[in-house]
Amino acid sequence: MSKAVKILGLLGHQVDYSLSPLLHNTAIDHLGLNYYYTIFNIASSEELEDVLNGMRAMGIAGFNVTIPYKERVIKYLDQLSPAASEIQAVNTILNQDGQLIGHNTDSYGFSEPLQTHEKLIKGGHVAIFGNGGAARAAIHALRSYFEPASIHIISRTVQRGEELKKDMLRQSTRITIDVHQQEDPETFELLKTCTLVVNATPLGTKKTGHSASSADAQTLIPDDMKLWTPQHIIYDLVYNPFYTPFLIQAREQGATVINGIGMLIAQASQSFKLWTGHDMPLFNVKHAIIKRLENNLI
Numbered sequence: 001m002s003k004a005v006k007i008l009g010l011l012g013h014q015v016d017y018s019l020s021p022l023l024h025n026t027a028i029d030h031l032g033l034n035y036y037y038t039i040f041n042i043a044s045s046e047e048l049e050d051v052l053n054g055m056r057a058m059g060i061a062g063f064n065v066t067i068p069y070k071e072r073v074i075k076y077l078d079q080l081s082p083a084a085s086e087i088q089a090v091n092t093i094l095n096q097d098g099q100l101i102g103h104n105t106d107s108y109g110f111s112e113p114l115q116t117h118e119k120l121i122k123g124g125h126v127a128i129f130g131n132g133g134a135a136r137a138a139i140h141a142l143r144s145y146f147e148p149a150s151i152h153i154i155s156r157t158v159q160r161g162e163e164l165k166k167d168m169l170r171q172s173t174r175i176t177i178d179v180h181q182q183e184d185p186e187t188f189e190l191l192k193t194c195t196l197v198v199n200a201t202p203l204g205t206k207k208t209g210h211s212a213s214s215a216d217a218q219t220l221i222p223d224d225m226k227l228w229t230p231q232h233i234i235y236d237l238v239y240n241p242f243y244t245p246f247l248i249q250a251r252e253q254g255a256t257v258i259n260g261i262g263m264l265i266a267q268a269s270q271s272f273k274l275w276t277g278h279d280m281p282l283f284n285v286k287h288a289i290i291k292r293l294e295n296n297l298i
Contacts, residue, residue: 007058008037008275011051011073012066015039017206019240019289020064023268026288030281035061045072052076056098062275063093064268067202070133077102086171087140089133092271103274106137109267110237111145113258114196117233121146121196128153129182129220130200131160134237138200139168143175150176152194154187182220191227199236204244219245228253239264242293261289 010020016039024037040063042051048069055063065073070089074080077093081103084090090102114121126148128135135153142148155161161179168177180187191197199220221227228234234250239260247257269280 003034006035006061008035008062008064009040009060010037010064010066011040011042011048011069013042013044013068015041015066017240018066019264019292020268022288022292023265023285024272026285027272027278027280028276030284031276031278033276033278035276042069045069048073049076052093052100055093055095055100059095061095062271064271065091065093067132067134071136074102076100083107083140087133087136088167089136091133091137091267092274094274103271104137104140105267105270105274106134106263107141107144108270109263109265110134110138111141112266113262114141114146114233114235117196117256118146120233121148123147123149124195125149125193126151126196126198127191127194128198128200129155129203130198131155131157131164132200134200135164136168138198138237139164139177140171143168143172148175148196150178152190153177153179154182154191155179156182188221188225188227191221195231196233196235199238199244199246202238204236204238204241204246206241219249221246221249223249226253228255230254230256232256233258236260237263240293261286261293265289 010018021037021039028035070091073090078099079101084102084104087104089104091106092103094101126142128138139151142151153161153164158179158181165177165179228250232255234255235258236244236247237260238244242259247259251257265286272280
């Protein structure tokens with residue numbers, strides 16, 4: 001008699017474009033595990049409590065959580081890991097005998113592609129576009145592993161940026177954090193002084209069934225601005241398309257660019273280990289992801 005398949009999934013809003021099912025199911029199939037990973041599109045945050053009660057009732061083994069629920073899900077969980085508690089954002093939920101434990105593997109995932117640039121980042125200035133869960137994880141990772149002199153939050157809504165700053169400084173004040181309005185001309189001048197500039201927003205993401213050319217063509221920086229040099233590292237947490245308009249612009253100006261694939265796989269490997277107890281077969285997973293992106297089959 002076969003055992004029931006253990007269900008894993010992604011909680012988000014209109015996230016059919018996500019590569020997480022391909023990533024996790026490739027690992028599951030390679031290791032011959034009795035799991036299946038799928039997508040759960042949740043219409044609004046008002047449904048989160050019912051969803052998580054359903055997780056307990058049906059014995060769903062684990063969830064990833066993405067935009068816009070990484071922060072909103074916290075109040076419905078039974079426990080937080082130390083990292084999730086510090087960051088105040090959850091991207092992974094483990095169902096441990098009916099107890100829902102929130103973890104944050106985004107901080108680790110964010111840091112992995114930057115390891116070779118550690119010496120450049122330490123003591124330098126960093127700018128982060130965004131004020132949500134991904135930005136929170138990025139600040140946590142930078143503070144924990146890279147020790148920049150300052151972090152500049154670039155936000156369309158200064159109030160949201162100030163709330164993020166307040167939360168992050170509550171944990172530690174050893175790094176200066178400032179907030180800047182995204183459209184302010186002085187913000188663009190500030191960016192020139194930053195060693196690392198991060199896009200922690202979904203701007204530039206290609207949606208399901210659309211060609212790469214129909215990805216959100218907006219970029220964070222007006223096309224006629226020449227801000228970047230070979231001394232800049234431009235890191236976009238968006239992974240689809242492989243090169244977003246933001247990265248294309250930076251690469252054309254000579255900057256070092258990093259896409260979101262490395263973070264996607266690194267954070268997923270930690271989630272996978274929490275759920276299954278197994279190490280993710282990284283070579284197989286990366287091959288499947290790159291093949292999908294290259295063939296534009298999403």
